[in-house]
Amino acid sequence: MRWMKGAHIVKAFKIALAAVLSILTANLLGLRYAVTAGIITVLSIQNTKRETLKTARNRALAFLCALILAFLCYSLLGFCVGAFIVYLFFFALLCLSAGWGEAIAMDSVLISHFLTEQAFGAEMLANELLLFLVGTFFGILINLHLRKKEGEFDRLSRQVDEEIKGIVYRMSENIRREDKSGYNSDCFMRLEDRIRLAKECALRNWNNTLWSRTSYELDYIRMRENQSRVLRNIYDSIVQIRMLPVQTMQVAAFFEEIEAQYHRDNDVGQLLDTLEKMLADMKSAKLPASREEFEARALLFYTLMQLKEFLRLKNRFVENHKSD
Numbered sequence: 001m002r003w004m005k006g007a008h009i010v011k012a013f014k015i016a017l018a019a020v021l022s023i024l025t026a027n028l029l030g031l032r033y034a035v036t037a038g039i040i041t042v043l044s045i046q047n048t049k050r051e052t053l054k055t056a057r058n059r060a061l062a063f064l065c066a067l068i069l070a071f072l073c074y075s076l077l078g079f080c081v082g083a084f085i086v087y088l089f090f091f092a093l094l095c096l097s098a099g100w101g102e103a104i105a106m107d108s109v110l111i112s113h114f115l116t117e118q119a120f121g122a123e124m125l126a127n128e129l130l131l132f133l134v135g136t137f138f139g140i141l142i143n144l145h146l147r148k149k150e151g152e153f154d155r156l157s158r159q160v161d162e163e164i165k166g167i168v169y170r171m172s173e174n175i176r177r178e179d180k181s182g183y184n185s186d187c188f189m190r191l192e193d194r195i196r197l198a199k200e201c202a203l204r205n206w207n208n209t210l211w212s213r214t215s216y217e218l219d220y221i222r223m224r225e226n227q228s229r230v231l232r233n234i235y236d237s238i239v240q241i242r243m244l245p246v247q248t249m250q251v252a253a254f255f256e257e258i259e260a261q262y263h264r265d266n267d268v269g270q271l272l273d274t275l276e277k278m279l280a281d282m283k284s285a286k287l288p289a290s291r292e293e294f295e296a297r298a299l300l301f302y303t304l305m306q307l308k309e310f311l312r313l314k315n316r317f318v319e320n321h322k323s324d
Contacts, residue, residue: 015042018142025134031127033113037135043106044139051207052143055102056136062103063110063132066091070111071120079118087111153205153217156198157264160224163191165262167231172255175238175248175303185235191228195221216321220264223317230310237299237306243292247282251300254278254307267318268311275308 019038026034044059046052070087077083088108095104110128114120167187174183202217241248258271282301288294 014142015045018042018045018138022135022138025138026131029130029134031130031134032117033127033131036109036113037131037138039109040106040132040135041139041142043102044136045143052140056140058098058100059103059106059136060132062091062095062098062100063107065094066103066107066111067125067128069094070114074114074120079115079120081115084112084115153198153201156194156201157217157220157224160191160194160198160221161262161264163187163194164224164227164231165259167191167235168255168259168262171231171234171238172252172259175241175252175255176244178242178244180239180241183239185232188228188232188235191231195225195228199225219317219321223313226313227310230306230313234303234306234310237303241296241299243296245288245293245297245300247285247297247300250278251303254304258307258311265318266314268314272308272311272315275304275311279304279308 018041022041023034023038026037031037044052044056046055066087069091073083073087073090077086091108091111092104095101110132113128114124117124170183170187174180177183199218199221202221205217206215254274257274261268261271279301282297282304288297
């Protein structure tokens, strides 16, 4: 079936396997309510290692609080539904305030066992603690196989790069034209979509790496996000240019040079040097002969300043990650 993706099948198998192992282990230990261990395991499985560990930590802290609250409620009010309701009110209030909302249902299932058994002795306390530990252990264990998807990030980030190259190429073509009626911003929607997918992948990779982590992927996408915003500003300038001063062809050629030298390891130092010379030449050029030329040259100068920011973003990224 087309709707049944391979990733969904793998995750469903992983959840079922972890739950079964958890229940079997609880049975081998002779624990009551062994199925609860399987439920805890299912609720402990998250999409990344860091999410799984964070969830387990929060639920452990919440469970300790739940035990204290339950002991007080059952001791003061007896083993009745009213005591459980009072416990549930204060426990839910605590969890929601502390950001432990995901622990309310799971920990309360464990606490309900004391009500069912009408006892809060050492034996029941040990039973619930072991159910929690077994269920959480298999939830964490089943997620330890998760790995960074470097190949996927490389593919998605190269799609981002190709979109940016295409945008720079179209800028070099359209800045030469007085009539820009056919020049639209659709390309930026495609770029933003590519950046979103690559960013999601980078975040997953970051959260699936517990040791020796590098921020290269996240910094790379952050750099491309910032460059995308700069290119938006450049596009807004280009579409306003209605006449073509002599400097226009030089700026267009510079766009072509950026496209030709576009690769992720280039520190763009030479391009920045070339740009500084162009800015100096533009400042020393003869004054515009008309208002239209003045406005057009001002837009060209602004475009070059934005290109300077575009290149500086890349230069800073490469300098910061030379050792990666």
